[in-house]
Amino acid sequence: MAVLITKVACFSAVTAGKLSNAAVLLGLARAGVDLIAFSTCADSATRRGLRLVAISGEQLRKAAARLGMDVAEERSAIIFRGEGPGDLATALDVLEKTKIEVTALEALRDRSGQLAGVIQVQAGQEEAAFKTLSFRAHLDAMVDEASSESFPASDAPAWPAPRFAGGR
DSSP, rough: OEEEEEEEEEEEEEETOOOHHHHHHHHHHHHOEEEEEEEEEEESSSSEEEEEEOOOOOOOOHHHHTOOOOOOOOOOEEEOOOOTTTTOOOOOOOHHHOOOEEEEEEEETTTTTTTEEEEEEEOOOHHHHHHHHHHHHHHHHHHHHHHHTTHHHOOSSSOOOOOOOTTO
């Protein structure tokens, strides 16, 4: 499982008044925020709850404050992108088996057809989750490399063994 694993900042935020989703996204983009994920749901007729994921938490916090958004405490999340169709499911299974509780998951399929996910875990388990997934990815890469290096040696010969007269 060759994967990309990256730590990112994750925030919950609330907007009030007439600040639209477009205004939030444009305001963050103009402030140079490298936004990775954005989701929203209506809290009421005048308030919306947002989930924002970015590379730089400090940059996102400052830009959100300029937009008048109420931003909650920063949490860590992990961006996980695998190469195979079951890599995200395998990563979630590894976390479950190591008793790391996934509290939020946003998954989407990229253009190549692979699933990528923003994984958030129970508070206090973020570093353990990152290390667990990184270690597992490292082990899998080592196995893949050893397998590819030994490939020719494991092939059977393409020709039959010679037969000698007299049974030798």
